[in-house]
Amino acid sequence: MSTASFVMNFFDKTDVSQWAPKKVIEHYRKNISQDDPLAKILYCIKVDLETIVKHDPSELRRCKAQSIIDSWKAWANSVKESEKVDRAQRSLDHAETVDKLLQVQHHLRATEKAAAQLDIIQDGLLATSRKRVLDSEVISKSDDNNNPFLVRSDNTGKNYRVAADKAKVAGTEEGSEGDSNLEELDDELELCDSDIKDEGVKQLKEACIEAKKRDAHQEPIWWRVIDLRPNSSWQPLPPWLETMRKMAEERMEVQISDMTERFIIVLSQLPLQDLEDIARDYKIIGSQGVLKRLSDKRIPVQPSSMDRLEALLTGDTSSSMLPSSCVDAEFKSINPASSEIIWILDCLSDMYFNTKRGIPQRTNTERDIDIYYSKILFNAVEDVVDIHYGEMCSRTSRERRQGAVDGTKDDEGSKLDWLFSRHDLGPHYYWGQEFGIVENAGPKCDNKAKVAGDSIKTVKNLRDMLLSIRKKFPAAGMSSTLDKSYKSLVLPGLIVSSWGYQVFGVTPIDNGWFALAKMDEFSLPITMRELRKVLKCCQAMLKIRELLKRNTEIMRLVMDAMDEEKYVPAKSIKEDECRTPAKKKRQKDLKPSST
Numbered sequence: 001m002s003t004a005s006f007v008m009n010f011f012d013k014t015d016v017s018q019w020a021p022k023k024v025i026e027h028y029r030k031n032i033s034q035d036d037p038l039a040k041i042l043y044c045i046k047v048d049l050e051t052i053v054k055h056d057p058s059e060l061r062r063c064k065a066q067s068i069i070d071s072w073k074a075w076a077n078s079v080k081e082s083e084k085v086d087r088a089q090r091s092l093d094h095a096e097t098v099d100k101l102l103q104v105q106h107h108l109r110a111t112e113k114a115a116a117q118l119d120i121i122q123d124g125l126l127a128t129s130r131k132r133v134l135d136s137e138v139i140s141k142s143d144d145n146n147n148p149f150l151v152r153s154d155n156t157g158k159n160y161r162v163a164a165d166k167a168k169v170a171g172t173e174e175g176s177e178g179d180s181n182l183e184e185l186d187d188e189l190e191l192c193d194s195d196i197k198d199e200g201v202k203q204l205k206e207a208c209i210e211a212k213k214r215d216a217h218q219e220p221i222w223w224r225v226i227d228l229r230p231n232s233s234w235q236p237l238p239p240w241l242e243t244m245r246k247m248a249e250e251r252m253e254v255q256i257s258d259m260t261e262r263f264i265i266v267l268s269q270l271p272l273q274d275l276e277d278i279a280r281d282y283k284i285i286g287s288q289g290v291l292k293r294l295s296d297k298r299i300p301v302q303p304s305s306m307d308r309l310e311a312l313l314t315g316d317t318s319s320s321m322l323p324s325s326c327v328d329a330e331f332k333s334i335n336p337a338s339s340e341i342i343w344i345l346d347c348l349s350d351m352y353f354n355t356k357r358g359i360p361q362r363t364n365t366e367r368d369i370d371i372y373y374s375k376i377l378f379n380a381v382e383d384v385v386d387i388h389y390g391e392m393c394s395r396t397s398r399e400r401r402q403g404a405v406d407g408t409k410d411d412e413g414s415k416l417d418w419l420f421s422r423h424d425l426g427p428h429y430y431w432g433q434e435f436g437i438v439e440n441a442g443p444k445c446d447n448k449a450k451v452a453g454d455s456i457k458t459v460k461n462l463r464d465m466l467l468s469i470r471k472k473f474p475a476a477g478m479s480s481t482l483d484k485s486y487k488s489l490v491l492p493g494l495i496v497s498s499w500g501y502q503v504f505g506v507t508p509i510d511n512g513w514f515a516l517a518k519m520d521e522f523s524l525p526i527t528m529r530e531l532r533k534v535l536k537c538c539q540a541m542l543k544i545r546e547l548l549k550r551n552t553e554i555m556r557l558v559m560d561a562m563d564e565e566k567y568v569p570a571k572s573i574k575e576d577e578c579r580t581p582a583k584k585k586r587q588k589d590l591k592p593s594s595t
Contacts, residue, residue: 228518417439
């Protein structure tokens, strides 16, 4: 049956007032092909409308067809917007259905496990009751004068009764063990409950659909990422989001070693001139020479800013502005061969000479900052992850784009400035398993548009990395320990803009949602007076190092546990999601040519 016959059947039997875009699209999809792309359907409709204009005997239908053709762009855009909203709703419904099925499956397994545990407990209680009956029979028989237990001394009888009491206590402990098993089972079921309440899920779905309608792909909610940073659109946070923010920040809390923390504190208490001398001479005397030089000093404790402010307000600057005491640093416990101590001194020395050469005051490119500063900072994690830099293509981003509804096998992934990965934890990926990224927005100050674009690019790529990691885990509910391990992952992202660094993390929440929270921020020293900023940079990078170390250790243990327990990785669920919409081209003003 030809396309023309379908068209004539629809337009002949349908009143002109009912030629709505949605009805026309539904008719074509139903009678031609459900799999044809929307662009092909629209092309067929336009061709058929032109046929009606030329050959249809009804003037009313010809005029209506001509009016649609005249406003074809607006008519087609309305169809596309409707398709976007429907696709977004289907995506959310699909994810929600899958989550419900997984939860039902988990509850069934938990019920079976509870039934098995109850059977064990009942068997134990039955055995205990039988033992008590036998003991009571023995004790009742011992009342007979001919019973050897009564002929013996009271000690023996007492010992026998103690043995019976021990049996009773054992039965009680067995029962309490059964109760503890039930409590453990209740805890396990509680762990699989959603971290997002029903009210929150509804608000998130509405916000996601609204973003789809507005074509706001520059907002994290488009990618099912909840922005919990201080400047997000959710501020002020409702109580359920405030709880989520605290949970996400708790996952991001990591501690550096006591030795390294103490060394940074000691350096921060040094007078600026002494700090400059150490930075200048470190390449000559080495880390051991630095520690020896510091051990020969009594390092003053500088008063805090609050103490100095209070002294200024009270007018008592004679004593409060001076060092209040001295610190006898325990340098014997600091290992000069520690890689972290050596890296801190390397950063201090290199940034000292960069500042002395005037690099911050000259004109720099994006790559200048990468070479002279970022490379120095990122050396902190080079023994934890593999570092790649130079516009490499993210394989997890490529997977998302190629697996999208409108994706093709030729689609490429995002081009990243820096990538943190581990080849041994993801040998099937070209760059290994990806764990974090860095984007450089360039040396221009207050480049808000570039920073915003790089930020959303970083967020969605971190989300893609978490989705790729999820494929290494079994289906949700198979193991509460593995589920908790996945949710404890936090992937760091850094945005470099001019001389400042912003650090944030993305972590899984529930039901395909992710949380985005701020971790830290720091800036590079521009003048010698700001040399102490190097210590803040080092402290922030060491925390990122610990976070990456924890992530890689979790993944290594998870992969070992998967092999030992014979778990099967979950099949990847294809989300009903589109690629990132193309950026709108900026139309330059056409200047009239001078004649």
